[in-house]
Amino acid sequence: MRLKITDIPVMPGDGEENLPALAADILGISPEEISGLEIMRKSLDARRSRPPLFIYAVVVSVSDSIIIPNIKDRRISKAPDLSVPSNHLRKSVLTERRPVVVGSGPAGLFAALFLASAGMPVLLIERGRAVPERIRDVEDFWGRRHFHPESHVHFGEGGAGTFSDGKLTSRVKNPLTAWVKKTFVEMGAPTDILIDAKPHIGTDRLRGVVVQMRRRLQELGCEIRFDAKMTDLIVHQEAVTGIVINGKEEIATDRVILAIGQSADDSYEMLLDRGVRLVPKAFAVGLRVEHPQALINEIQYGPWIGPDLPPAEYVLTARIPTLDRSVYTFCMCPGGRVIGCSAIEKGVITNGMSVSLRDGVFANSAVVVNIRTDDFAGKSFDPLSGLRFRRQWEAGAYDLGGGNYSAPAQRLVDFLRGCLTEGKIKTSYLPGVVSAPLDRALPRFAVEALQKGLTAFNVKMPGFITEEAVLIGVETRTSSPVRIVRGEDGQSVSVRGLFPCGEGAGYAGGIISSALDGIRAAEFLLKSCQ
Numbered sequence: 001m002r003l004k005i006t007d008i009p010v011m012p013g014d015g016e017e018n019l020p021a022l023a024a025d026i027l028g029i030s031p032e033e034i035s036g037l038e039i040m041r042k043s044l045d046a047r048r049s050r051p052p053l054f055i056y057a058v059v060v061s062v063s064d065s066i067i068i069p070n071i072k073d074r075r076i077s078k079a080p081d082l083s084v085p086s087n088h089l090r091k092s093v094l095t096e097r098r099p100v101v102v103g104s105g106p107a108g109l110f111a112a113l114f115l116a117s118a119g120m121p122v123l124l125i126e127r128g129r130a131v132p133e134r135i136r137d138v139e140d141f142w143g144r145r146h147f148h149p150e151s152h153v154h155f156g157e158g159g160a161g162t163f164s165d166g167k168l169t170s171r172v173k174n175p176l177t178a179w180v181k182k183t184f185v186e187m188g189a190p191t192d193i194l195i196d197a198k199p200h201i202g203t204d205r206l207r208g209v210v211v212q213m214r215r216r217l218q219e220l221g222c223e224i225r226f227d228a229k230m231t232d233l234i235v236h237q238e239a240v241t242g243i244v245i246n247g248k249e250e251i252a253t254d255r256v257i258l259a260i261g262q263s264a265d266d267s268y269e270m271l272l273d274r275g276v277r278l279v280p281k282a283f284a285v286g287l288r289v290e291h292p293q294a295l296i297n298e299i300q301y302g303p304w305i306g307p308d309l310p311p312a313e314y315v316l317t318a319r320i321p322t323l324d325r326s327v328y329t330f331c332m333c334p335g336g337r338v339i340g341c342s343a344i345e346k347g348v349i350t351n352g353m354s355v356s357l358r359d360g361v362f363a364n365s366a367v368v369v370n371i372r373t374d375d376f377a378g379k380s381f382d383p384l385s386g387l388r389f390r391r392q393w394e395a396g397a398y399d400l401g402g403g404n405y406s407a408p409a410q411r412l413v414d415f416l417r418g419c420l421t422e423g424k425i426k427t428s429y430l431p432g433v434v435s436a437p438l439d440r441a442l443p444r445f446a447v448e449a450l451q452k453g454l455t456a457f458n459v460k461m462p463g464f465i466t467e468e469a470v471l472i473g474v475e476t477r478t479s480s481p482v483r484i485v486r487g488e489d490g491q492s493v494s495v496r497g498l499f500p501c502g503e504g505a506g507y508a509g510g511i512i513s514s515a516l517d518g519i520r521a522a523e524f525l526l527k528s529c530q
């Protein structure tokens, strides 16, 4: 029999080799009676009030003939079957025309993999470039400030996921999450991601993972084309009949998985023109905050700080009732770096990433305030107004930064006091920062909410407000400000054969949830062929 045991505490520094004995103790049997042990989950319980502990959940194999004395212990349960149902992956369905997947981010890649594994290889098109060329373009931007409009942190092989931090946390409960993570491991991600409560790959390893995924798709018969932008969607009698690539090449198809991410403003415009139903969607904007990692470790671990603990993290939220807003941290990157993520010419956008070792000397996080649709769409309900809203503040940040892709920055204490920062600002930001008044970088209500929120964070996490903390602006690409409305069959409500998915469709956010949404779109597409 296979039994799951949760809540097994292990002191940092103590090895995992003690787990069989600890598990046996909970079961009330001897360690020799355990024939196999698999770690399912590992999390860190680090409260300042007591020494930190790693908490494990494991699955053990025990012969059916052995009686488990403590079987009623609440920590013991029957192990779940986590294998992917075989009909998910081995269903061969024929469609007259090869489906097209648009976009090679997590949603597009997993949609393509799912379809190809089911015997339906696709044409996958990506407007940006393949990983090696893309890395050169992004480094050219960070190093020499040359912006490449079709090849940057958001566009290119692997989508926004490639230069992401590679945190694989998600609130979505879906049995296919295990399959997504297993696929990442098969493509070169560390096996730890299968068990860590807060799995992390790191941008350095993600790049290799993405290239391996491309090879797997090609082996399964998919055709993959880079520098291939869908410039038009051909719609006849409210159904897809084809797409146009780069304004000149027409491809006939009756099924398109649309996984374009949240940064393709021109594609949203084209879709609206073609009668695809879009609506404005709430999102969030704010700034990046950066502290020395050593300081965050000190605050979070207190007296228990030590070499066996990972770089500390935080998650903070504050409700601001007087402004009817929420301020929260988002996408925290311990040991990471703040990066310039411009997605438009003459626009500055911040985000964060880290490498697999998370060994940088800084910790950063987005600090954002919620934006409602009436903040930008007014009564017009114009679906594209959110895109214009964020472009306006991104262009403003570019100007505040001096017009050369430097980001405007200010020490946190100066932002709260309302004075300019004098002297050199220490930050990891690429390509560089200049001192600027960040109260001009965002709408007034957002600035006020952030000031109140940051002050509240310091109550929850004393030491958060410090001379050493720096704010960098602006953080605008938190999630899509547009939703591509889809029906219960996963298709656009206005154009049949169009399967919008991932972050750009407004139904997912983050690597795992976008990948799962891509798989969901693939399942709907398969169903539509039956």
Ligand SMILES: Cc1cc2nc3c(=O)[nH]c(=O)nc-3n(C[C@H](O)[C@H](O)[C@H](O)COP(=O)(O)OP(=O)(O)OC[C@H]3O[C@@H](n4cnc5c(N)ncnc54)[C@H](O)[C@@H]3O)c2cc1C
Pocket: 102, 103, 104, 105, 106, 107, 108, 125, 126, 127, 128, 153, 154, 155, 156, 157, 158, 159, 160, 161, 162, 163, 164, 165, 166, 167, 168, 169, 228, 229, 230, 231, 259, 260, 261, 262, 263, 264, 267, 331, 339, 341, 351, 352, 353, 501, 502, 503, 504, 509, 510, 511, 512, 514, 515
């Ligand atoms: C710096 C950074 C760090 C991040 N860190 C994390 C993290 O740690 N954890 C996490 O979960 N999430 C993180 N994210 C968010 C995560 O990367 C996204 O949520 C995820 O990539 C969305 O997946 P997607 O497939 O829906 O879209 P995307 O990854 O955005 O991919 C869309 C792709 O479609 C292509 N495309 C667009 N229009 C067209 C067109 N017309 N024709 C052809 N191709 C087109 C684009 O070039 C792009 O490659 C981060 C994002 C950034 C930018």
